[in-house]
Amino acid sequence: MRAVEKIVRVAVGTLFFAVIPVVCAEVLTFDASDDTFILPTSSGTRNGGGNEVIAAGPNSSTAGVVYRSLIRFDVSALGGQSGVIDEATLTFTHADLKKLAADDEITLNLFLLDNSNKDWVEGTAVYNVEDGSPCWAALAYDATSPTPWSGGEGIGNSTTSAGISAYLGSVTITNNDVAVGDTVSFSLPAAALSAIKSWSGGGDNAGFFLTTDEDDGKLNAVLLASDENADYAGPQLSVSVSEDDSVSFEPVDDNFIYNQTVYSNRNWGAYEQIAVGVNSSTEDWFFRGLLRFDLSTLQGQFASIDSATLTFVHDNVVKLSSDSNKTFAVNLLLLNNSNRDWIEGAGSDSAAETNESAWIYKAMPDGWTGGDGIGNSTASAGIDALAATATIVPTEVAVGDELVLTLNAAGLAALEAWAAGGENAGFLLVTDEVQDGVKNALLLASKENGTYAAPVLNVIYSAGYAGWAAGYGLASGTEADDADGDGLSNLAEYGLGGNPTNGIDRGYAMKTGLLQQAGTNWFEFVYVRRMPGSELTYTLQQCDDLPVGNWTNSGSYVETSGVLSNDFESVTNRFPIDEKSKEFIRLRIED
Numbered sequence: 001m002r003a004v005e006k007i008v009r010v011a012v013g014t015l016f017f018a019v020i021p022v023v024c025a026e027v028l029t030f031d032a033s034d035d036t037f038i039l040p041t042s043s044g045t046r047n048g049g050g051n052e053v054i055a056a057g058p059n060s061s062t063a064g065v066v067y068r069s070l071i072r073f074d075v076s077a078l079g080g081q082s083g084v085i086d087e088a089t090l091t092f093t094h095a096d097l098k099k100l101a102a103d104d105e106i107t108l109n110l111f112l113l114d115n116s117n118k119d120w121v122e123g124t125a126v127y128n129v130e131d132g133s134p135c136w137a138a139l140a141y142d143a144t145s146p147t148p149w150s151g152g153e154g155i156g157n158s159t160t161s162a163g164i165s166a167y168l169g170s171v172t173i174t175n176n177d178v179a180v181g182d183t184v185s186f187s188l189p190a191a192a193l194s195a196i197k198s199w200s201g202g203g204d205n206a207g208f209f210l211t212t213d214e215d216d217g218k219l220n221a222v223l224l225a226s227d228e229n230a231d232y233a234g235p236q237l238s239v240s241v242s243e244d245d246s247v248s249f250e251p252v253d254d255n256f257i258y259n260q261t262v263y264s265n266r267n268w269g270a271y272e273q274i275a276v277g278v279n280s281s282t283e284d285w286f287f288r289g290l291l292r293f294d295l296s297t298l299q300g301q302f303a304s305i306d307s308a309t310l311t312f313v314h315d316n317v318v319k320l321s322s323d324s325n326k327t328f329a330v331n332l333l334l335l336n337n338s339n340r341d342w343i344e345g346a347g348s349d350s351a352a353e354t355n356e357s358a359w360i361y362k363a364m365p366d367g368w369t370g371g372d373g374i375g376n377s378t379a380s381a382g383i384d385a386l387a388a389t390a391t392i393v394p395t396e397v398a399v400g401d402e403l404v405l406t407l408n409a410a411g412l413a414a415l416e417a418w419a420a421g422g423e424n425a426g427f428l429l430v431t432d433e434v435q436d437g438v439k440n441a442l443l444l445a446s447k448e449n450g451t452y453a454a455p456v457l458n459v460i461y462s463a464g465y466a467g468w469a470a471g472y473g474l475a476s477g478t479e480a481d482d483a484d485g486d487g488l489s490n491l492a493e494y495g496l497g498g499n500p501t502n503g504i505d506r507g508y509a510m511k512t513g514l515l516q517q518a519g520t521n522w523f524e525f526v527y528v529r530r531m532p533g534s535e536l537t538y539t540l541q542q543c544d545d546l547p548v549g550n551w552t553n554s555g556s557y558v559e560t561s562g563v564l565s566n567d568f569e570s571v572t573n574r575f576p577i578d579e580k581s582k583e584f585i586r587l588r589i590e591d
Contacts, residue, residue: 036049045137046129050126055221061217061219068157068211073237090208093225101219107173117206150163250457267358272451276431277319293426308459310407316399319441328434330390337425339369341362344357472499478490488507495538512524527571539587
């Protein structure tokens with residue numbers, strides 16, 4: 001463990017206020033792309049997709065007659081942001097108060113709809129339902145064959161419903177305190193941030209679901225401006241994004257293997273496609289893809305890998321079913337390290353040469369751990385974990401379209417291990433291989449493809465000290481050095497935002513001053529620290545006798561913080577000094 005210290009002596013003098021400007025991360029605001037309300041009636045067929053309000057709460061003293069609303073946002077513009085979603089806020093505006101009960105309150109509840117309900121559309125009706133639009137009784141109304149909601153009629157009002165995936169929070173409103181034009185906001189938790197990130201990358205987007213405590217026995221409902229409202233702002237989703245470091249990799253090896261008997265010993269390492277899926281409408285003939293990426297350029301450059309996506313381009317659709325109901329799953333699996341010695345090979349539908357891979361060979365003549373073809377799930381000894389998954393609707397795929405897989409925690413952990421120099425067996429790309437009477441296989445561009453882009457692994461990471469130092473041409477293990485001779489070690493410059501190669505740039509200056517407030521005299525000490533999640537620890541320590549150096553961790557101060565940049569926050573500390581004649585304070589930074 002390395003540490004650096006900066007010492008300040010407290011001296012009582014003139015009052016001083018330290019002011020540090022605050023610069024927020026980039027904030028993007030989205031209007032709702034779809035919003036509507038549903039309401040039970042005798043037929044359950046009310047839809048408000050074209051209404052100027054959305055609503056939530058009891059619409060009658062009759063039990064069960066309640067409004068619930070659906071809201072969805074198109075956040076695809078975030079897909080180009082190589083950053084981390086730090087926070088998000090969902091805001092509604094009161095458009096009318098006529099359904100709020102006087103001298104009462106109402107609690108709004110916000111949920112994430114389950115993706116099984118993703119196919120709802122807003123509709124254009126002001127109040128009456130139309131074919132295909134949602135209502136209380138159905139996700140998509142049809143007089144003879146409606147599509148039901150997952151969770152049943154009305155979806156539900158808690159996470160016990162199969163139609164709801166997560167509870168996102170509640171806000172209680174005191175009705176008498178509300179005026180038309182006032183706003184009500186939800187600060188969204190981690191579950192929502194994760195969903196927004198997924199939506200931004202093209203993931204299924206069922207949207208939000210707004211309800212109330214539904215206290216029956218009285219009319220008590222909010223009427224909030226919809227995206228059709230001409231007088232007040234409709235629902236708005238504000239997303240704060242901070243930049244992170246990002247790098248992209250093409251595979252160093254990609255190949256596919258095939259089990260039809262005559263082809264089971266073939267190698268396709270030089271082929272222009274990676275084939276994945278079922279290659280017969282009657283036989284169990286399967287393609288499986290192999291990919292490996294060299295992440296060694298990240299070694300020593302990162303503290304953590306925060307997210308990653310793997311993108312493919314569809315080169316041909318000739319092997320996909322023309323039946324839209326024949327959907328299938330595509331799964332990205334992590335190969336066990338016992339299979340790490342596979343080699344791409346140079347074949348293009350030719351018998352595997354020595355050490356080349358095929359369905360029956362990891363490296364000819366050696367076989368795969370897990371048996372021929374390795375396997376299709378984590379039940380195989382040759383596979384460690386599922387890293388990503390997606391659903392393919394074959395009729396919605398066109399040549400040139402992208403297939404984007406977002407890696408899960410297991411996938412990110414593997415990337416970190418590979419980037420740190422660990423064994424790298426790579427990925428196995430498969431489908432669920434359901435033999436459903438149709439041929440259903442993906443033909444994806446490989447790195448040898450001359451028309452479409454090769455697979456791309458995009459990695460977003462936090463750099464840490466090693467990456468920061470490398471950016472200045474410093475070797476690892478130089479934390480204690482003072483490269484520019486300015487009296488601050490390299491670790492201190494990293495911790496305080498300095499430049500270790502420029503003696504003039506020592507980073508954000510620490511500031512001190514005196515403050516009197518509520519009859520108490522305070523010593524104010526302001527420093528910066530890297531944002532939470534950094535590998536650094538910042539500790540304030542005190543002593544009253546510098547020669548003795550009896551330093552103790554400070555426990556008698558008030559601390560506040562504020563965002564200074566994407567990487568730093570300012571920290572203001574106040575120490576009471578009325579009972580002290582002298583005090584020494586130091587900031588200790590450790591990694």
